[in-house]
Structure formats: C-alpha cells, structure tokens
Amino acid sequence: MKRTAFVLSLCLCLALGSCAPGGAPDDDDPPPEPVAVNIIENAASVEVGHTFQFHYSVSNTANTSCTWSVDNVAGGNATVGTVDGTGLYTAPAAVPTPAQVTVKAVAVADASKSDTATVTVLAPPPFTISPATATVPAGASQPFTTTADVYWSLEGADGNTAPLGSIGTDGVFTAPLAPPLGGEVTVVATSKTDPSIHATAVAAITFSNASFHGPYAFVFRGADAGGPTFIGGRLTADGAGAITEAHLHIYQGAGKLDAAPFTGAYQVQADGRAALTLSDGETTKTLRGVLASDDSAHLIGSGPVAAGSGEIERQEASALSGSTPLGTFVFGYDGTDFHSADDPKRGQPIAAAGRFVISSDTLDPIHDGIADINRNGQWIEGGDSGSTFFGWITYQGYGWGYMRLGHTLGADQFAYFMLSPDEALLIGWYGSLYLGETLGVIGRMARQTAGPFSASSLSGALADISHGYRAVPVPTPDPFVPAGPAFSAGVVTANGAGQFTSGLTDTNVGGTVGQGSPVTGTYAVAANGRGTASITAGGLTNTTAVYLASNNSAVATGLDTWGTGLSAFSPRTAGPFGVGSLDGHYAFTLRGTLTSPSTDVSGQILFNGLGALAGAVDINAAGVLATDVPVTGSYTMEATGRGVATITAPAATWTVTLYVKDAATVLLLGTSFPSNGTLVRQY
Structure with missing residues (x-):
C-alpha cells in the first residue's frame, strides 16, 4: 500500500524569516523553450456513434488552446467523425474506408507545433450488453446481461493499477471498494463461438460506506478559543457505517485522556466526502473529511472539535x-x-x-x-x-x-x-x-x-x-x-x-x-x-x-x-508539465488551523486537463461549518510544474499555488488565507 x-x-x-517575491529575469536567461503539443492517448478504438475523450497538454506557453481536425478536415465531418475544441471525438454512424482516421491537435500559440493520434472506427457487435451504462457504488453488485453465449471480463483505463472489482460467469459485477483510474470499469462480453466479437458496457464507480472498511489510525490537530487540541487513535470501520474497536487519545490544556474506548458512525458520499461521529459515552466529536482512496482520507473539524485538520490511514x-x-x-x-x-x-x-x-x-x-x-x-x-x-x-x-x-x-x-x-x-x-x-x-x-x-x-x-x-x-x-x-x-x-x-x-x-x-x-x-x-x-x-x-x-x-x-x-517526477498534468478527480485539502482557529477545507475537485475545475467542498471557518459548497474555477500550469488555481465558492474566491509532485499528488499553498495542503488523485 x-x-x-x-x-x-x-x-x-x-518562510518564517522573509516572504520576498521571486526576482525578475536577467539578460543572461536562456531563450524560452519551444511550444510543444502532446496528445496523451496515441491510439483509440471507438465503436460507430460512440465518443472518446482525448487528453492533451501544451507546454511552454500561456495559451494552451488547440485547433482539432480529423483526416485534415477542421472539426471533422459525418464521414470520418467529428472532434470538438476539447478533444472529444465522436465516431461516424458508419465505418469509414479506411477504418482508421487521424485526429490532429495544432497549438494556437504556434501553428507549426502539433501532435496526432490514430482512431480505429469499429462496427457494432451483433449483440449488446444491458444495461449499456450503470452507476455502481463501491462494493455493490450490478447484473449485466446479453442474448449471446459469452465470456465476461473487465478492463480499466490505460495506466490503471487499482482493483477493478470482479464479475462472475453469470454477468454479475461486484464493484471495487474505491473508483479506479478514470472512475469507470469497462464490462466486456466476448462471444464464445467467435472470440473476435465482443460487446462492452460501462460501470461508473462511486465511493460508498464500503470504501471505509477495516482498521485505521488517525491524528488530528484542532483549536478553539481555549487553545489547541491534539487527538490520535485507531478504529475499525465495518464498511456499512459503524465504528468499533476504537481507542481515543486527547491532549489539551485541561489535561489528557488516554486510550478511552469509543464507538461511532460514519457516512461516505458518492464523491468521497465523509462525516464521522466519535463518542466515548460522555462527549461526542464530529469530523468531516474526504477519501483519497479506501486506504486514506484527509480530515477537518466540525461541531465540538471546532477548527482543525488531520489524516486517517489504513493499518495494514x-x-x-x-x-x-x-x-x-x-x-x-x-x-x-x-x-x-x-x-x-x-x-x-x-x-x-x-x-x-x-x-x-x-x-x-x-x-x-x-x-x-x-x-x-x-x-x-x-x-x-x-x-x-x-x-x-x-x-x-x-x-x-x-x-x-x-x-x-x-x-x-x-x-x-x-x-x-x-x-x-x-x-x-x-x-x-x-x-x-x-x-x-x-x-x-x-x-x-x-x-x-x-x-x-x-x-x-x-x-x-x-x-x-x-x-x-x-x-x-x-x-x-x-x-x-x-x-x-x-x-x-x-x-x-x-x-x-x-x-x-x-x-x-x-x-x-x-x-x-x-x-x-x-x-x-x-x-x-x-x-x-x-x-x-x-x-x-x-x-x-x-x-x-x-x-x-x-x-x-x-x-x-x-x-x-x-x-x-x-x-x-520530472517535467515538463502543463495543464494536462492535472486531469481527473482529486481529494482536495487546505489546512489553516495550527495554534488558533482558522479556515480548513476538504472536498472533491475535478480538474479537466484543459484549465477548468469544478467540485464540492466542506469549509470550517474558525469553527463555523459549511457543507456541500459548490466550487468552480480555472487553473494554469507552467513547464516547471508550478501553477495557480482560482477557486470560486458562493461566498468567497481563493487563490492557491500548485506544485506538481507526481501523477497522483499536487502540493498546495493557500495565498488567500494562510494554509497549505494537497490534491491527491482519487480517479
């Protein structure tokens, strides 16, 4: 793990001693790097009438837009398929001749820079799967059926290493305990009489109570008007909303509580945001958080805990x-x-x-x-x-x-x-x-x-x-x-x-x-x-x-x-980086509370790989909790891996500096209020 x-x-x-901004470039700085375009997926197979989203990045320029074409036709046409300005390709209603077409992205900042990908347009199979799409909570089951005699199998997105769940010979699919890369599992039915023929369906996986299961340890740093509070402990989650086998340690100015047994309950939402309630029979602590996976979550305070932040991680x-x-x-x-x-x-x-x-x-x-x-x-x-x-x-x-x-x-x-x-x-x-x-x-x-x-x-x-x-x-x-x-x-x-x-x-x-x-x-x-x-x-x-x-x-x-x-x-991870370096759903955390109550935020944000973001967060502003807050915004990313996100909620707009660490993690520095945190890719 x-x-x-x-x-x-x-x-x-x-940081403690000085906050001077970076210096201006001097005359000896090297010339800027040339503009570069990269389509992430270099090939795709798309059934007639279906769509495929190409992801791309444009490096070394502030203008990350591209113009798109199919077989050198701007935007494509009904014969070879169409592509929009975001790289979403729609296959034609019939297989073209030849069946392979070329999708091309050209940088608006420098029309001499481009990249291409090959699409193979596939004829529809002689049988289909029902349902064609289904949303399946983590750990839940969904039956798929077809009229043919088939073998069932599962496929994930390119690069996925997370579990995909399982499917039986009867077509009953059991979802994994957390969404895999891309958030979807492809259900494949392959003809037993002709293995070259297959049909597919898509299961979209969401988080659920089953995503929080087994033994975990946690620490939390909180603060209210009386001063700081430090909390640590361990618990067992049953995967169905109950907490057992738990011990809680609380250290604060009034004294300490060691190894107090407690019980609790929790509720995980589809986007991974969660609420936890912990009680030792006399006092109750409530926390909010967001799951990065079924192995870990980031926490913020609510209720009697006031402001604060922490982390909870699986015990192997x-x-x-x-x-x-x-x-x-x-x-x-x-x-x-x-x-x-x-x-x-x-x-x-x-x-x-x-x-x-x-x-x-x-x-x-x-x-x-x-x-x-x-x-x-x-x-x-x-x-x-x-x-x-x-x-x-x-x-x-x-x-x-x-x-x-x-x-x-x-x-x-x-x-x-x-x-x-x-x-x-x-x-x-x-x-x-x-x-x-x-x-x-x-x-x-x-x-x-x-x-x-x-x-x-x-x-x-x-x-x-x-x-x-x-x-x-x-x-x-x-x-x-x-x-x-x-x-x-x-x-x-x-x-x-x-x-x-x-x-x-x-x-x-x-x-x-x-x-x-x-x-x-x-x-x-x-x-x-x-x-x-x-x-x-x-x-x-x-x-x-x-x-x-x-x-x-x-x-x-x-x-x-x-x-x-x-x-x-x-x-x-080494660069260069671009807006395409952030592409997917991320567990988002900003922590501001250290010694006195401040602002702490957790939630899920989708970065679309093109410079736009949207999601929902929970905000604890010095002990005042707001849940299910919608956010939208935009972000930039330099080739160095440093970028800036502007996140707008109904009552405020935040500016956050981004530093890409690797494909799964981005480090954050809050500039609108003192804070830092992380983006951890969920799927």
Whole structure:
C-alpha cells in the first residue's frame, strides 16, 4: 500500500524569516523553450456513434488552446467523425474506408507545433450488453446481461493499477471498494463461438460506506478559543457505517485522556466526502473529511472539535502483529505549549526531527537516539546538549502502544499507531508539575532504510511542503496572542554533491505572501542520515537539520531564531508539465488551523486537463461549518510544474499555488488565507 511520506518544506525557515517575491529575469536567461503539443492517448478504438475523450497538454506557453481536425478536415465531418475544441471525438454512424482516421491537435500559440493520434472506427457487435451504462457504488453488485453465449471480463483505463472489482460467469459485477483510474470499469462480453466479437458496457464507480472498511489510525490537530487540541487513535470501520474497536487519545490544556474506548458512525458520499461521529459515552466529536482512496482520507473539524485538520490511514494487517516495532526509525513532530495562563512557556511552538533504534533489549529498548529540537526559535542540538537519548516502548494491542523518549527536552511521552511495520503516526505530550509546562504534538515515524548515507543520498528533483510558527515573545505578552502560522510549498533540485542548484518556493506567513522565489543552497549528510542544509531564497539564508529515512526522503526542522516548524524532502517526477498534468478527480485539502482557529477545507475537485475545475467542498471557518459548497474555477500550469488555481465558492474566491509532485499528488499553498495542503488523485 502506498504511504504518505514525510513531505514538508525545505524553505520553512525562509518562510518564517522573509516572504520576498521571486526576482525578475536577467539578460543572461536562456531563450524560452519551444511550444510543444502532446496528445496523451496515441491510439483509440471507438465503436460507430460512440465518443472518446482525448487528453492533451501544451507546454511552454500561456495559451494552451488547440485547433482539432480529423483526416485534415477542421472539426471533422459525418464521414470520418467529428472532434470538438476539447478533444472529444465522436465516431461516424458508419465505418469509414479506411477504418482508421487521424485526429490532429495544432497549438494556437504556434501553428507549426502539433501532435496526432490514430482512431480505429469499429462496427457494432451483433449483440449488446444491458444495461449499456450503470452507476455502481463501491462494493455493490450490478447484473449485466446479453442474448449471446459469452465470456465476461473487465478492463480499466490505460495506466490503471487499482482493483477493478470482479464479475462472475453469470454477468454479475461486484464493484471495487474505491473508483479506479478514470472512475469507470469497462464490462466486456466476448462471444464464445467467435472470440473476435465482443460487446462492452460501462460501470461508473462511486465511493460508498464500503470504501471505509477495516482498521485505521488517525491524528488530528484542532483549536478553539481555549487553545489547541491534539487527538490520535485507531478504529475499525465495518464498511456499512459503524465504528468499533476504537481507542481515543486527547491532549489539551485541561489535561489528557488516554486510550478511552469509543464507538461511532460514519457516512461516505458518492464523491468521497465523509462525516464521522466519535463518542466515548460522555462527549461526542464530529469530523468531516474526504477519501483519497479506501486506504486514506484527509480530515477537518466540525461541531465540538471546532477548527482543525488531520489524516486517517489504513493499518495494514502486518501492523497488527502483536509486538513492538524493531529497527532504526526517523521521526518528526510539532505542536505547542498549551495556552493555560500559568504555563511559563505559554503558547510557545516546538518542532523536532531525529532518529532512534528500537531493539529487543528489555533494559534499554530505545537507544542511540539523537534529535534536533527547535523550541520557540531556540535550537537544542542532538537531544540533551548533544548527547544521545534513550527510552522504552510497550505494545497495547491493535497495532498501537506507548513510547517514552528520555532527555530530549521536548515531548517525551507518545502513543504510536502502526500503519505498517515501517511507519506509524504519533501523538505526544510533555507535562512538568515542577515547571508548570504542558505541551502537545502530533507527528510520524518511518523506518530508516538504505545507508550509510552521504551527500549523494539527496539527488535529483525533490518536492517540499511545510507548516510552522513564528516565535512567541518572551516573556509571554498580556494579552496573549498565539504563535502566528507559516506555510510554504515548492520544489528543489539537489546535485548529489552537496548543492541545491535550483528550485522555487511560495510562502504565506500570517497573510504575507511570497511567490515563486528562486532557491539555492548547500547541504551535508553524515553516514547515520543526519545532515544540515544552508538554504537561500528571497535574499535570506537559513539553516535546517535533516534526517534521511531513505534516499531523497527526509524529515527536517529549522535551526534559526524567528520560529520553528517541520519540514522534509520527497522525490518528484520530472517535467515538463502543463495543464494536462492535472486531469481527473482529486481529494482536495487546505489546512489553516495550527495554534488558533482558522479556515480548513476538504472536498472533491475535478480538474479537466484543459484549465477548468469544478467540485464540492466542506469549509470550517474558525469553527463555523459549511457543507456541500459548490466550487468552480480555472487553473494554469507552467513547464516547471508550478501553477495557480482560482477557486470560486458562493461566498468567497481563493487563490492557491500548485506544485506538481507526481501523477497522483499536487502540493498546495493557500495565498488567500494562510494554509497549505494537497490534491491527491482519487480517479
């Protein structure tokens, strides 16, 4: 199962310190790249009277429009078929001679640039399938019938790797538990007497309660007028709307609740948006969210949880093995001291990154730990004054347990929730009766693989996204003001020899926006995977501590004085990119709440591959929830993979910066309000 890696920003410290926009090009800049047209599907077979949607991209120009033709006839005709301005081809009523025709797209920006695709027009089969189309909720069944004696089979879209469901010899189709790529499954009936003859039907798959099934772990960061709340736990969803076998941990200024049993219910809508209700018999927590697949969802708060955001991910069967994890792990966490008036570090933010070893040694199960901690802009290097730390770990059941990390001067008590033998979500706590301090954090740990490490362990294109905080003045001012939020997203290229040779980053620090700032810098990596990086963007240079979990994947924290936050690198797909790089239905999340209530959004948005978008979202604006909000808009995409989306809801319009990470994931930076998030392709 694909897991969410540590994906946070290289340039968080730069976001905290400066938000200068990118510089203007100089006279030595290379000439622009030539316009390029690419039709994604180079061939298609289309039955007479049916349609086929070609997808395309136009790179290196702001004008991404094309003119289309069929066999050099503009727009086509009734003999060879027609094609509209979006690339939608409609086959003629009869098979032409020859049966193959050529569809061509020509760039409006440069008529010398074009691409072609071949269409084979097919005669109708001597039998048909009934129904020809059907909408089937995930996990549900739909019978298909035909008058011929046939074999039944299923086909998915080109490039699909997701399950398609199943179909029996009687033609009864059972839908997969989440929509596959393209959202459709083609049902194929092949003649037993002549296998060259077949008919097809289409099953459109939607999400349903069956999409949320089995064991999951989750963490959530919320805030209301009383301060921040950190929630973590695990649950089992029955696939029919009920939650069982659940334990909830809540850490807040008033105290903590550990491993409280709870039950709940949920409802998944056709587009993947969902509502969850969790109750321990005395209090009820309600959450909204959107499923990216049947393996994961992004959460926002509603009801008593007020504002906030989080994530929920499937626990693999191997994560429920009944024992503590073993091996070397890299971790990262962040949070704040609570807002209680008598806490001497009231509201101060904290972030940490590090590594430790878990062994079967009963006297010293966690050892050789090192961490870099930034508490309110004060760097604590390598644990307690540079020494290693130790700790212990227990297993409680259902893939979760407790950890203690000694002498780290940060959060030292954790509940962990295994997602797999290699990865876990964390919720942490520190409380000192002597000092009067209490803080809460959430985070993640991942098994460290590969190694020994070196500068070559960071090489090539990397993506980054971050969240962090401005430092709180010391002593704490009265009236108290929570730490200001800072967000960033961007991309960077490492040369494998200690240099960041290029990159871009966008930042939003408390509403002050920096756009498209160039990034350069240097880095060094020790054999144990700990490194440091010196990063320059927007005219400011800062330092960060980096811990590699594997080659090109690392969690990090800033070492400078104006604030703190969590950051990391992850591999990025090479370009060039265009508006066609976003094509499909995406789970959309923007999170703005860190230390105080802000705006958090989740929902589903369709990007059509041509620069237009539409969908429906749920919005929590500082504790005020609006559901089923329709949105429309447009988006652009540069060859670098940086783009801008304008999203319009009935009451507001948002501008969001886009950075393509890979075919399934786009990183987001909110510019209309401080936030960041992701687009994760559903289908």
